[in-house]
Amino acid sequence: MLMTECLVTLKNATVRFDGPPVIDGINLTxxxxxxxxxxxxxxxxxxxxxxxxxSIQKLSGGEIWLKPGARIGYVPQHLILQPTLPLSVRRFLMLTGEPEARCREALAQTGVSHLFDASIHHLSGGEKQRVLIARALARNPDLLxxxxxxxxxxxxxxxxxxxxxxxxxxxxxxxxxxxxxxxxxxxxxxxxxxxxxxxxxxxxxxxxxxxxxxxxxxxxxxxxxxxxxxxxxxxxxxxxxxxxxxxxxxxxxxxxxxxxxxx
Incomplete structure (x- = not known):
């Protein structure tokens, strides 16, 4: 596996809604x-x-290329969960559809394997971010x-x-x-x-x-x-x-x- 392998290329990528471009002419590799x-x-x-x-937001102009078959792990800025909904870290990670063994492994990779059976509502800020990263890792991403x-x-x-x-x-x-x-x-x-x-x-x-x-x-x-x-x-x-x-x-x-x- 080459560490220089191209994963994403944007050429003159532009997104416009009803006014000036939100992003304009972005070139990125x-x-x-x-x-x-x-x-x-x-x-x-x-x-x-x-x-x-x-690929959540469609470009208004330009091009985007993603390596065919590339797996992407995404960590959002915010996680909003209903506090009245019981949810353990185990159940949260299993929502990825990955086997339990892989979910445990991903949690261990982020240094918080001891939280597997904890309530996701009772985590600290740092613990919650690590669980979110573990969720992204469960798919063995090429791009994080x-x-x-x-x-x-x-x-x-x-x-x-x-x-x-x-x-x-x-x-x-x-x-x-x-x-x-x-x-x-x-x-x-x-x-x-x-x-x-x-x-x-x-x-x-x-x-x-x-x-x-x-x-x-x-x-x-x-x-x-x-x-x-x-x-x-x-x-x-x-x-x-x-x-x-x-x-x-x-x-x-x-x-x-x-x-x-x-x-």
């Missing part, structure tokens, strides 16, 4: 092994772009699509989630595309950043993107300067709660981790 993060202000079209890749994977997770758990995403990419040899607002943390977890504001304003490696004039115009000089000095030497691992458990924690220059007592 995602290969197996890539972690691509979409950032941008509210209303920039990030979720519309993701829905187009998932995540919409705000750290939504509702405290600062101590966010770094652990992004560590998990990188680990899953390595284990599954899949491609990953995700939306994130956690600019500082996600810079340590991604290979390529795409700054979207209806069109692609700029794109590149995390260490380069903060110097791009389009990025500075979108997010401001103060954010760009903070990202420029925010270089995370990623040579350690985090627990479910964000604590460092392996590697040389002293080499980590993760300022938010230091300021919040994570390291």
């Amino acid at each position: 995602l290969n197996r092994g890539d972690i691509v993060t979409i950032i941008g202000p509210n209303g920039a079209g990030k979720t519309t772009l993701i829905k187009s890749i998932l 699509v995540l919409d705000e994977p750290a939504q509702g997770v405290d600062i101590n758990g966010q770094a652990a989630l992004y560590d998990l995403i990188r680990t899953l990419r390595d284990q599954l040899q899949c491609g990953v595309i995700m939306i994130s607002h956690d600019l500082h943390l996600v810079m340590a977890a991604t290979d390529q950043v795409i700054c979207l504001n209806q069109h692609i304003c700029c794109s590149g490696r995390p260490e380069d993107i903060s110097a791009d004039p389009a990025f500075i115009e979108t997010f401001g000089q103060q954010v760009a300067e903070s990202l420029a000095v925010y270089h995370h030497h990623h040579n350690h691992q985090h627990t479910l709660h964000g604590d460092v458990v392996a590697g040389d924690g002293d080499a980590c220059q993760h300022e938010d981790c230091h300021s919040h007592g994570t390291h």
